[in-house]
Amino acid sequence: MTAQATRFDAAAACFSGAELAQSFALARAAAKDRVLTLGLPQKRDEYWRYSDPTGLTARAVTPIQEHPLGEAPASFVSVSALKLVFVDGVFDASASDAVDFEGVEISLLAEAPTWATDFYGSLEACGQNPVARPLAALNTALAQQGVIIRVTGQCTKPISFEYISKTNSSDAILHHLVKVEEGASLTLLESGTLGLRGNMVLEVELADCAQFHHVRTQGQDHDRNIVTHLFARLGNEAVLKSFNLTMNGKFTRNEAVIELIGHDAKAHLAGAAIGGTGFHHDDTIFITHQGLRGESRQVFKKVLNGGAVGVFQGKILVKQSAQKTDGYQMSQSLLLDDNSEFLAKPELEIYADDVKCSHGSTTGAIDETALFYLRSRGVPTDQAQALLILAFLADTLAEIDDAGLAERLREVLIDWVPQVRA
Amino acid sequence: MLEIKNLHVKLEEEDKVILKGVNLSVGAGAVHAIMGPNGSGKSTLSYVLAGRAGYEVTQGSALLGGEELLDLDPEIRAAKGLFLAFQYPVEIPGVGNMTFLRTALNAQRKVRGEDEISAGEFLKLVREKAKDLQIDAEMMKRPVNVGFSGGEKKRNEILQMAMLAPKMCILDETDSGLDVDAMKLVSQGVNALRDAGRSFLVITHYQRLLDHIVPDFVHIMSNGRIIKSGGPDLALEVEKNGYSDILSEEA
Numbered sequence: 001m002t003a004q005a006t007r008f009d010a011a012a013a014c015f016s017g018a019e020l021a022q023s024f025a026l027a028r029a030a031a032k033d034r035v036l037t038l039g040l041p042q043k044r045d046e047y048w049r050y051s052d053p054t055g056l057t058a059r060a061v062t063p064i065q066e067h068p069l070g071e072a073p074a075s076f077v078s079v080s081a082l083k084l085v086f087v088d089g090v091f092d093a094s095a096s097d098a099v100d101f102e103g104v105e106i107s108l109l110a111e112a113p114t115w116a117t118d119f120y121g122s123l124e125a126c127g128q129n130p131v132a133r134p135l136a137a138l139n140t141a142l143a144q145q146g147v148i149i150r151v152t153g154q155c156t157k158p159i160s161f162e163y164i165s166k167t168n169s170s171d172a173i174l175h176h177l178v179k180v181e182e183g184a185s186l187t188l189l190e191s192g193t194l195g196l197r198g199n200m201v202l203e204v205e206l207a208d209c210a211q212f213h214h215v216r217t218q219g220q221d222h223d224r225n226i227v228t229h230l231f232a233r234l235g236n237e238a239v240l241k242s243f244n245l246t247m248n249g250k251f252t253r254n255e256a257v258i259e260l261i262g263h264d265a266k267a268h269l270a271g272a273a274i275g276g277t278g279f280h281h282d283d284t285i286f287i288t289h290q291g292l293r294g295e296s297r298q299v300f301k302k303v304l305n306g307g308a309v310g311v312f313q314g315k316i317l318v319k320q321s322a323q324k325t326d327g328y329q330m331s332q333s334l335l336l337d338d339n340s341e342f343l344a345k346p347e348l349e350i351y352a353d354d355v356k357c358s359h360g361s362t363t364g365a366i367d368e369t370a371l372f373y374l375r376s377r378g379v380p381t382d383q384a385q386a387l388l389i390l391a392f393l394a395d396t397l398a399e400i401d402d403a404g405l406a407e408r409l410r411e412v413l414i415d416w417v418p419q420v421r422a
Numbered sequence: 423m424l425e426i427k428n429l430h431v432k433l434e435e436e437d438k439v440i441l442k443g444v445n446l447s448v449g450a451g452a453v454h455a456i457m458g459p460n461g462s463g464k465s466t467l468s469y470v471l472a473g474r475a476g477y478e479v480t481q482g483s484a485l486l487g488g489e490e491l492l493d494l495d496p497e498i499r500a501a502k503g504l505f506l507a508f509q510y511p512v513e514i515p516g517v518g519n520m521t522f523l524r525t526a527l528n529a530q531r532k533v534r535g536e537d538e539i540s541a542g543e544f545l546k547l548v549r550e551k552a553k554d555l556q557i558d559a560e561m562m563k564r565p566v567n568v569g570f571s572g573g574e575k576k577r578n579e580i581l582q583m584a585m586l587a588p589k590m591c592i593l594d595e596t597d598s599g600l601d602v603d604a605m606k607l608v609s610q611g612v613n614a615l616r617d618a619g620r621s622f623l624v625i626t627h628y629q630r631l632l633d634h635i636v637p638d639f640v641h642i643m644s645n646g647r648i649i650k651s652g653g654p655d656l657a658l659e660v661e662k663n664g665y666s667d668i669l670s671e672e673a
Contacts, residue, residue, distance in 0.1 A: 369512050370514050372496065372512075373511075373512035374522070375473075375500070376473070376499075376505075378501050378529045378533070378586065379522075379525055379526050380495075381497070383525065383529060387517050387522070387525065388514070390517075391514060392516065393516075
C-alpha cells in the first residue's frame with residue numbers, strides 16, 4: 001500500500017462504525033468531507049517534518065502501565081475564576097462552578113445554541129488554507145464535548161477550564177467556541193492534561209474592539225500526546241493575547257491560526273516550554289494580516305534537556321491590503337545538553353509594500369560567564385542554572401498582561417525548573 | 423588569611439603558562455595591592471583564586487584561613503569567605519538584583535550551617551548598605567547589572583561585598599571605567615569594610631585608586647611572578663617612572 005493510500009484509509013477508518021453527533025450536523029458532515037479529502041497527516045508532510053504525528057493518528061491509544069496522577073491542575077488554584085472541569089475529556093458538572101455570570105452566556109457543545117450554528121467549525125474550515133490541518137477537521141467532525149461561550153459585557157473574572165486525566169487510556173476530543181461581542185472582553189484560562197491523547201480546537205471570534213486574553217498551562221505528567229488548535233478571527237481594533245506554558249509531555253503540538261481581518265487589530269502569541277528526556281514540543285503558528293495597521297507578536301522560548309526536541313514553525317502572511325502592518329517574531333531555545341535539538345522554521349510572506357516585519361531565532365547554551373558570576377557569589381550550580389533558566393523564560397511571561405497571572409506562572413516555573421533533569 | 427605558595431597556572435585549552443610561581447601572604451586585616459603591566463597575570467590570579475573554569479593549576483597552593491582553596495567549587499570558596507569584585511561585572515537579564523543578593527546570601531549561610539535571613543531583616547540590611555553607596559531602590563529592582571553605568575556596576579559589586587561580608591576580598595581593577603567621583607564613592611565603600619578580620623587584595627594598573635584605598639603592602643607583578651614588594655611608596659614610584667625601571671632592574 002502506498003503512503004498516500006494509507007493516509008486516506010486512516011482518515012476513513014476514523015469514521016467507521018460511528019454516526020456523527022446530531023449537534024452541528026451540517027458542519028460535522030462538511031468537516032468529515034475535509035478529513036476524507038485531506039487524509040490524515042504523515043511525517044512526510046512539510047508541516048509535520050519535525051514532529052511525527054503517528055501518536056495522534058493511531059487508531060487507538062496505547063494504554064500506559066502507570067496510571068496518571070489524575071490530580072486537579074494547580075496552576076490557577078489561587079486565581080478567582082469560574083471553573084469548568086473536564087475529566088478525561090468529559091465535562092464534570094459536579095466538579096464545576098454553577099454558571100451564572102453577568103454578560104456571558106455559557107453552554108455545553110451538545111446544547112448547540114442556534115447562534116453558534118454557522119460558527120461551529122467555520123474558522124477551522126477557513127484555517128485549512130493554505131496549510132492543511134486535518135486533525136482539526138477531524139476534531140470538528142467528531143468532538144462531542146466542549147464549551148460555547150458568548151461574551152456581551154466585561155467579564156468580571158476569568159473562565160477557567162481545568163482538565164484532569166484519570167484513566168490510563170483516555171482519548172479526549174474537545175471543541176470550544178468563544179465569541180466576544182463588540183467592546184466586550186474575556187480572560188480564558190486552561191490548565192491540566194486533556195487526556196492520555198488529546199485533540200482540542202478552540203475557535204475564537206472577536207468582534208470590533210473585543211478583547212480576549214488566553215493563558216494556558218500544560219503539564220506536568222509526561223505520557224501524553226496532545227495537539228491543540230487555536231483558530232481566531234479579529235475585527236477592527238480587536239485584541240488577542242495568548243500565552244502557553246508547557247512543562248513536560250511526550251508530544252505536544254500547539255497550533256495557532258490567527259487572522260487579523262479588521263483594521264488596527266492586535267494579536268500577541270507567546271509561549272514557554274521546558275522539558276527533559278523524551279520531551280517533544282512544537283509550536284506551529286500562522287498569522288494572516290489582512291486589515292490595515294495590524295500588529296502581531298510571537299515570542300516563543302524553549303528550554304530543552306536530555307535529548308528533548310523543540311520545534312517552532314512560525315509564519316507571518318501579510319496580504320496586499322494589509323499596509324502598515326507591524327509584525328514581530330522571535331523564537332529562542334536554551335539547550336542544556338548536547339543531545340537536545342531545536343528546529344526553527346520562520347516564514348514571512350509579504351505582499352504589501354509598506355510594512356514592518358522582523359524575525360529572529362537563536363539557540364544557545366547556559367551563559368558560562370553568568371553561571372560563574374552567580375557561583376562566585378555563593379549560589380550553587382543547580383540553583384544558579386535554575387535562576388538563569390527562569391531569566392531566559394522571563395521574557396515570555398512578560399507578554400502576559402495580567403501581572404498577577406504572570407507572577408503565578410513564575411511561581412509554577414520556580415517549582416518546576418529544578419525538576420527538569422536529563 | 424590568604425597564603426599563596428609557588429602557584430603555577432596554565433590555560434586549560436592551550437599550552438600557555440600564565441602564572442609562574444606566585445608567592446604571596448596576606449595577613450588578617452591587611453590591604454595588599456598588586457600592580458603590573460598588561461598581561462602580567464594579575465587578573466588570572468584573581469580568577470584562579472575565585473575558581474573560574476579554563477585554568478589548570480600545575481603546581482602550588484592557595485590557602486584561605488589554612489584551608490586549601492583550589493580544590494573547592496567557586497560557591498564553596500564564597501561561603502568560606504572569598505569574594506572577587508569583577509573587573510567586568512556580568513549582566514544577567516531576567517534575574518532581579520534583590521533576588522540575586524538574597525539567593526547568594528542564603529546559599530552561603532546554608533553552607534556555613536546558619537539560618538536563612540528573614541525577608542524583613544534582609545530588606546533592612548540592603549537598604550542600609552545601598553544608601554551608603556548611593557544605590558537607589560530603582561537600581562535594586564532592575565535585573566543584575568542590566569542597564570547599569572560603569573560606575574553603577576562597580577558600586578553594585580561593593581554592595582554585594584558589603585552584604586556578603588567576606589573575609590578575603592579581591593578587587594580586580596575596580597577602578598577601570600570609573601570617573602573620579604565614582605572612584606571616591608567606591609573607595610569609601612571599601613574603606614568602610616576595612617577591619618581587623620577582613621583582608622583585601624587590590625589589583626590595579628594605576629596608583630590613583632591607592633590614593634583612596636591606602637594599602638599596607640604593594641607588589642609588582644610581571645610575567646607571572648611577583649618581582650618586587652614594598653610599602654605604599656612603591657606605588658608612587660611606579661606612577662612616577664612607569665614599570666620599565668622596575669622591570670629592567672629585575673632583568
